[in-house]
Amino acid sequence: MLRILKGFGMRLLAFDPYPSAAALELGVEYVDLPTLFSESDVISLHCPLTPENYHLLNEAAFDQMKNGVMIVNTSRGALIDSQAAIEALKNQKIGSLGMDVYENERDLFFEDKSNDVIQDDVFRRLSACHNVLFTGHQAFLTAEALTSISQTTLQNLSNLEKGETCPNELV
CATH class of the missing domain: 3.40.50.720 (NAD(P)-binding Rossmann-like Domain)
Incomplete structure (x- = not known):
């Protein structure tokens, strides 16, 4: 989304308690x-x-x-x-x-x-x-979103199978 909006020349403002380095690289200004x-x-x-x-x-x-x-x-x-x-x-x-x-x-x-x-x-x-x-x-019904969902799901399963910490595990 940020890349698309940046392509329109928009000033990118964001609020997030956990600023993203990737967003900062795109020119996001946290406010x-x-x-x-x-x-x-x-x-x-x-x-x-x-x-x-x-x-x-x-x-x-x-x-x-x-x-x-x-x-x-x-x-x-x-x-x-x-x-x-x-x-x-x-x-x-x-x-x-x-x-x-x-x-x-x-x-x-x-x-x-x-x-x-x-x-x-x-x-x-x-x-x-x-x-x-x-x-x-x-x-959610975009190629990007479905790819992301699939990749996250597979990574979660891989982490669980290996006995590793899963960042998306619900306790």
Whole structure:
């Protein structure tokens, strides 16, 4: 993602408690969240969901952002407070919102709902917006992502087979 955005000549800002040397080599500038929110035209989320970042993008965060900001979430649905996002869309704080994930997605994205009436009013309000796009967990379906998943899985199995430490092992 960073390489693509850099190709468009974008200034690359990031917030991460664990800065990446590879990102720094691409010219990423690590900043605090208020700076990231106030200076970004595009905010793309690439992080796990933890108790500390639940609703990372909430009313207070949206208030700090530029008007018309583009937000993309391909990580975890609960990183965005969906109700606050609706208000930010109505107030034109968010100019466009791309969501591959949604915080209450369990009953929406994993089976065909074509003939069902969607009961989730927040989802219905979001999906009624012309500037909101849901892709329903399709972001992983790229050659790069599938290759990465395969390589990580094989490395994990190899580490376990050899009795080595596996960085992705769940305890």
